[in-house]
Amino acid sequence: MSYAEGTEVPVERSKAEIEHILDRYGADGFGYLVEGDRAVVIFSAGGRKIRFTLPLPEIAEVAKTPTGRNRKPGVVDEARRSEIRRRWRALCLSIKAKLEVVECGISEFEEEFMPYIIMPNGKTVAEQIRPQIAEAYESKKVSRLLLTAE
Numbered sequence: 539m540s541y542a543e544g545t546e547v548p549v550e551r552s553k554a555e556i557e558h559i560l561d562r563y564g565a566d567g568f569g570y571l572v573e574g575d576r577a578v579v580i581f582s583a584g585g586r587k588i589r590f591t592l593p594l595p596e597i598a599e600v601a602k603t604p605t606g607r608n609r610k611p612g613v614v615d616e617a618r619r620s621e622i623r624r625r626w627r628a629l630c631l632s633i634k635a636k637l638e639v640v641e642c643g644i645s646e647f648e649e650e651f652m653p654y655i656i657m658p659n660g661k662t663v664a665e666q667i668r669p670q671i672a673e674a675y676e677s678k679k680v681s682r683l684l685l686t687a688e
Contacts, residue, residue, distance in 0.1 A: 542627035544620065552626035556633055563637040579629065580656075584640075584647035587656040592629050595621045 553570060560568050560581050567582035577592040600617040601609055609617060636650040648655070653664035 540624065540628075541631065542624045545623050545627050547623060547627055549623055549626045552623070552630045556630050559630070559634045559637060563641060577626075579633075583637075584651070586647070586651065588651050588654045589656050589662055590629060590633070590654055592625055594625070 556570075556579060557568050560583065563583065565581045565583040567580075567587075569581070570577060570579045572578075572594075575594050575596060577594060579590045579592065581588050595618055597614060597618060600621055601614050603609060639645045640647050640650055653662060655663050657663060657666060659666075
């Protein structure tokens with residue numbers, strides 16, 4: 539069973555909770571946007587700009603039950619809305635957990651949020667480094683950038 543499966547918590551409440559959590563932990567900016575098949579949450583904290591991209595489920599992802607049976611059209615729409623609510627709850631939990639770990643001194647801000655830090659070119663660290671990691675594993679050679687990151 540996935541976290542928050544079957545949640546009835548509205549998306550708006552999850553967004554408000556994320557904003558409250560960010561405010562509580564000292565973030566100095568917050569915004570979100572829903573665009574097509576994704577939602578984006580952006581905030582400033584720890585002297586960095588952070589971006590989480592939340593993929594929203596397509597109809598095909600929820601058209602079948604977990605056992606593989608086809609859902610009726612009205613049920614598909616509700617299954618999609620339910621999955622969207624679940625994903626927002628999971629994102630809320632993730633952000634809260636990361637900030638709490640930093641607050642408790644278990645980890646540093648950059649360690650927890652590194653993949654989501656927006657670099658000056660507009661890409662996140664993950665968007666920049668993921669292709670290099672894949673290339674290193676495919677070629678079995680580590681790039682200079684990965685070697686110098688100590």
